[in-house]
Amino acid sequence: MKNIAILCSGGDVSGMNPALKHFVEYSLQKLLTPFFIYDGYEGLIDNNIKEVAYKDVAGIINRGGTKIGSSRSQRFMEKSYRNIAKKNLDMLNINMLIVLGGDGSFRGLDVFYKEHGVKFCGIPSTIDNDISLTEYCLGVDSALNIIKTSIDSIRDTASSFKRAFVIETMGRDCGFLALVSALTSGAELCLIPEKEYNLKSLEESFKNQIKNGRRYFIAIVAEGIKDDSQTIANWFEQKIGMQARVSVLGHIQRGGNPTIYDRLMAYRFVNNAIDALLEGKKDGVICYTKDGFKYKNIDEVVNTPFVLDPELLKFLKNI
Ligand code: ADP
Numbered sequence: 001m002k003n004i005a006i007l008c009s010g011g012d013v014s015g016m017n018p019a020l021k022h023f024v025e026y027s028l029q030k031l032l033t034p035f036f037i038y039d040g041y042e043g044l045i046d047n048n049i050k051e052v053a054y055k056d057v058a059g060i061i062n063r064g065g066t067k068i069g070s071s072r073s074q075r076f077m078e079k080s081y082r083n084i085a086k087k088n089l090d091m092l093n094i095n096m097l098i099v100l101g102g103d104g105s106f107r108g109l110d111v112f113y114k115e116h117g118v119k120f121c122g123i124p125s126t127i128d129n130d131i132s133l134t135e136y137c138l139g140v141d142s143a144l145n146i147i148k149t150s151i152d153s154i155r156d157t158a159s160s161f162k163r164a165f166v167i168e169t170m171g172r173d174c175g176f177l178a179l180v181s182a183l184t185s186g187a188e189l190c191l192i193p194e195k196e197y198n199l200k201s202l203e204e205s206f207k208n209q210i211k212n213g214r215r216y217f218i219a220i221v222a223e224g225i226k227d228d229s230q231t232i233a234n235w236f237e238q239k240i241g242m243q244a245r246v247s248v249l250g251h252i253q254r255g256g257n258p259t260i261y262d263r264l265m266a267y268r269f270v271n272n273a274i275d276a277l278l279e280g281k282k283d284g285v286i287c288y289t290k291d292g293f294k295y296k297n298i299d300e301v302v303n304t305p306f307v308l309d310p311e312l313l314k315f316l317k318n319i
Contacts, residue, residue: 004096004277005049005089007037009105010072013125013139013254014064015262016100021057022270023098028054030274035094039069040101041076041108044085049092061263064142064255066100076108079115086116094118096277098270100125100138103302106285110298113283121273122285122298127254130174132304133296134287138269141261143170143253144180150249151185151218158216164236164244166219168229170253177253178222179312182319189219190319191232194308197225199235206240217242268293 006023008016020036027034036056038048060067075081089095097120099105106122113120124131127143147169158165167187169177175192182190188209191197206217217236221229229246236244258266265288272286272293285301287294 002032002096003035003092003094004032004098004274005035005037005094006068006098006100007040007044008066008068008070008125009040009099009101009108010070011102011126011254012064012066012070013127013137014142014256014258015138015266016066016070016125017060017063018258018263019100019123019125019138019266019270020067021061022267023274024052024054024057026271026274030278032096032274035092036068037097040071040105041073041085042071043069044088045073045075045081047088047091049088049094062257064257070101082112082115085112086118089118096120098123098273098277102126102128102137103131106298107302110283110302113298119277119282121276121281121295122301123269123273124285124287127177128171128174129176130172130306131285131301132306133289133301134285135290135309136265136288138262138265139254140176141259141265142256143177144184145259146253146256147177147181147249148185150247150252151181151187151220154247155185155216155218158218162215162242164217164219164233164240164242166221166229166233166236166244166246168221168223168246168248170249171222171224173224174306174308175222175224176308176312178220179308179316182220183312183315185218185220187218187220187319189217190316191219191221191225191227192308192316193222193224193226194313195316199232199239203239210240210242
């Protein structure tokens with residue numbers, strides 16, 4: 001029997017639990033012994049590693065977050081702690097790792113692989129959807145659905161009260177969540193870091209819309225834009241002449257029941273990651289591309305600058 005372990009690193013996403021469940025099922029199916037590493041790289045260093053069975057993943061498929069915890073680990077940046085991590089894995093005979101995380105987490109495992117030869121396969125997991133060479137990261141669809149529900153609710157109150165609502169989404173420096181949410185919820189304005197904007201140039205059109213009977217505005221702004229959301233709300237009040245409120249969606253975007261799409265993607269990512277390791281792949285990431293799932297070497301993933309899908313970006317000019 002070969003031993004394989006999984007861990008979650010960096011921000012959690014809804015979809016990690018379905019991935020953990022399928023990791024156990026598919027490992028056992030492939031005659032591998034599955035282990036959980038708790039609390040990310042912290043657990044790897046502290047030997048918080050346990051062999052698991054079906055019973056350990058019962059009842060988690062519908063839960064957001066991650067049953068095994070996640071963390072950011074300053075200690076894993078230091079070689080001495082990575083040496084301890086390697087000893088812990090050796091004691092349990094584990095030489096294959098799957099990591100659910102972002103590119104920072106993959107970089108960490110790449111360093112570990114180059115020092116100690118522990119094979120790993122990354123599964124892109126971040127609601128920001130900002131990992132190069134993959135069209136999709138686990139958790140994005142669940143986050144978009146939470147945002148959709150929030151915007152739909154806010155629209156009800158915005159229309160009753162004649163107000164502008166500035167709704168701030170997560171995404172760090174990436175505008176994916178804001179852009180897709182704006183396109184799919186009929187927002188009047190969308191501001192993202194990838195596109196320069198000039199509020200002054202929008203004033204006339206917004207004022208005309210009010211003259212023509214518009215009772216409210218929905219503006220979706222990404223957290224990474226140059227202005228803070230309150231500045232955009234002030235602009236609505238002072239330049240457009242409509243009362244405005246800010247709604248920062250924050251961490252609710254990361255939680256909640258995983259959508260069907262994320263559950264299925266979790267299943268498919270895990271299958272592909274375990275298959276890649278069994279085929280002898282050593283240091284890569286499973287990417288979801290227009291041609292389906294593809295294994296990509298870690299250097300290619302972390303050295304390719306991320307760009308937002310140009311096709312989506314084109315739609316932005318209308319909002
Ligand atoms: P994300 O995976 O969401 O991009 P971070 O960038 O916060 O998250 O990275 C997660 C963790 O990965 C860090 O806390 C650290 O433990 C590890 N890590 C990142 N880069 C390195 C590196 N160059 N060397 C060792 N560990 C790293």
